[in-house]
Amino acid sequence: EIPKPNGGVRTLGIPTTMDRVIQQATLQVLEPIFEPEFSEHSYGFRPKRSAHDGLRRAQQYVTAGYTWVVDMDLEKFFDRVNHDVLMSKLAKRIGDKRVLKLIRGYLTAGIMQDGVVIERMTGTPQGSPLSPLLSNIMLDELDKELEKRGHKFVRYADDCNIYVQSERAGQRVYGSLERYLKKKLRLQVNVEKSAVALVQERKFLGYRILNDGRLAVAPQSLVRAKDKIRTITKRNRGASFEQVIKRINTFLRGWLNYFKLASSAKLWQNLDGWIRRKLRCYRLKQRKGGSSLSKYLIQLGASEESARKLGSSGKGWWRLSRTQVVHKALSNKWLTEQVICPRFHGHYLMKLMQPFQTAWAPYILCCYAAFRCYKIPQCIQICFA
Known part of the structure; x- marks a missing residue:
């Protein structure tokens, strides 16, 4: 168990070395099958996509006038994934029953805690190679439903933000999605952590988006x-x-x-x-x-x-x-x-990074812009040329 940032603990299911190798091999086979079908609005646990990409997309929505957000938090998502619902989605794309049986066995395998094996009837354990892909497969139906309705949204794993233009529209979307998740995916919305609010009043992926689209x-x-x-x-x-x-x-x-x-x-x-x-x-x-x-x-x-x-x-x-x-x-x-x-010590950052790495240029540039007391080095000017 590890502590959560907002309190409580998160249970990790760490597989054995052999199980990890098998799951990684399974992932390498399944990911090319499911990845092309995923929504462009999904950014979590996907190759060549990051939290920064999702934040930039959210910025675009806010800049376009969608300054209200429906912040949906799924209650203990990884612990409450319904196995039957997930397996039915996998069976639509996987014809080999041996693979399905292997994944089912992985989902239902018990977790040893303090020397005692605890049976698991729901959920996909965090900490295993296959779990991120399974979470995206489970929530892909939600993405497709939101696209069908024409919503502006960004989803990163189980953290989903839908951007609307008014509080009334947000309340309507919130109620509709809460019913949809419960009926179709058998998932519960955490009402204490979910809300309809102005974007600057909520956080998303560690950031706060201001009404003008800037990030803080x-x-x-x-x-x-x-x-x-x-x-x-x-x-x-x-x-x-x-x-x-x-x-x-x-x-x-x-x-x-x-x-x-x-x-x-x-x-x-x-x-x-x-x-x-x-x-x-x-x-x-x-x-x-x-x-x-x-x-x-x-x-x-x-x-x-x-x-x-x-x-x-x-x-x-x-x-x-x-x-x-x-x-x-x-x-x-x-x-x-x-x-x-x-x-703010860009001159020393450059001393640390030998040879100079362009990834540090934004920090160093911020240093010089903020204090206005140093000449911007040639290596940084080249980065932004």
Whole structure:
């Protein structure tokens, strides 16, 4: 079991090595059969399609005036997929009964939890190679129904957003789809997480779409990012400062790469400052206060009087990290020299990426555009030529 971002736990069904090999082989045979038939509005778990593609499609709808969204959340979708409904869809395209029997056996195989085998009557286990394809096969009928009705929508796995032009139209679509899913696919809509609202009031794939079509990082996504950084910088874990920076860099590269579509320079700047403050806290804590901290600050250029005063202070590390003495000693320049990789230090990102990779160009360009204090390097100009 792993924790969900919004609370609760998600049960993973991890197959054995042999089962994984068989499922992967089955996937390689079935995917070319079903993939061409899937809707162009479906973006989850599909080759040459990504969450960014789905977000760009959603942007087009919002820009065209479809500023209301029917946010449909299927309640425990992967755990409640009806086996009979799914197998009937597979049987329409697969003539070999041995393959159907194999898939049925995979669906009904029990899960061992704490040494006890738990039988499974519904659902397709997450964590297996075949599960993503089966989920798309199950929901393809929903896609076809939405296309038949002429709706503007984007679906990523079990996360489906339908874009309409008014709240009244959204309520009508919501009620109709709720009945359709229950009758045709035997799936339940999670009424607590589903809603009809303005696009900027909901999040989709970690983003928030503004009424003018621009993308922003959803508040929930920012909270989770900060929680992750708090975990990395816990001051009771005993990790060295270099190890902490390396872990933060690894996390930030992936996080920034996913949220590169967001246009919010102020958010990036605030996050950058917050991360630096967390790192200053970590560094101060390592010195444990007193004379050890005072000597360390003096080595970094702080005056003897101010360093000794701060070393004997009874304030917490978070408050001390904001003081002028600490900012002067542990300056942004010093932090950059410690191999920090925040969004706004494009000059250092280029130093990290040897040879230069064009994927980093948007981040670095944002850096120069936001601060307007550096000349844009030739390598970035070439990327956008």
